[in-house]
Amino acid sequence: MLLKNNKNQVDQNCKIGYNTSMEIKKATRKKRADRTHIIYRIESGADFYIGVTAKTESTVLKSVKTRINKHIYRSRSEDKSWLLYEAIRERGTDCFQFRIVAVVRGKTEAHTAERALIRELKPNLNTDVRGVL
Numbered sequence: 001m002l003l004k005n006n007k008n009q010v011d012q013n014c015k016i017g018y019n020t021s022m023e024i025k026k027a028t029r030k031k032r033a034d035r036t037h038i039i040y041r042i043e044s045g046a047d048f049y050i051g052v053t054a055k056t057e058s059t060v061l062k063s064v065k066t067r068i069n070k071h072i073y074r075s076r077s078e079d080k081s082w083l084l085y086e087a088i089r090e091r092g093t094d095c096f097q098f099r100i101v102a103v104v105r106g107k108t109e110a111h112t113a114e115r116a117l118i119r120e121l122k123p124n125l126n127t128d129v130r131g132v133l
Contacts, residue, residue, distance in 0.1 A: 037110030039101040039117065040064045042071070042084065042125070044091055049084045049125035050101070052114040060103055068098050082127040 036055040041048055053067040072093055075085035088096065101117065104110040118126055 034106045036060075037104050037107060038064055039104065039110065039114050040067070040098055041101050041123075042068065042096055042098045044087060044095045044097075047087060047125050048121075048123045050114060050118050050121065050123045052110050054107070055103075060100060064098060064100055084125045084127070087125055 037052055038055060038060050039050065039052050041050055043049075051067070051071075053063060055063045057063040057066055071084065072088060074080065075088040078085070102113060104113050
């Protein structure tokens with residue numbers, strides 16, 4: 001409904017109710033390079049795995065649980081011959097525990113710390129050792 005009396009309009013040149021910013025495309029956000037990452041350890045008896053994941057959930061613990069669940073899902077749904085996945089298939093999920101080893105700021109720093117831990121501790125369930133040896 002247009003107003004018959006233009007005295008009530010704030011801006012005489014503006015159409016009533018028209019949002020001019022709706023047509024402007026939003027700029028995509030750049031992914032942060034200094035994101036928080038978590039180095040975790042999955043273990044079953046003497047066997048263990050060292051991994052790293054980004055903090056994607058509201059807490060560090062939730063992020064690691066999400067990553068562990070992804071390992072479990074992939075071990076069941078994909079036919080990977082990775083040592084961790086084979087161990088999960090053989091022993092079942094109840095035999096595995098996890099713990100947080102470190103919380104690191106920055107992707108590069110986290111992956112460097114993970115490789116250093118793998119070099120030092122020599123986990124027997126890690127299959128991919130690129131950049132470690």
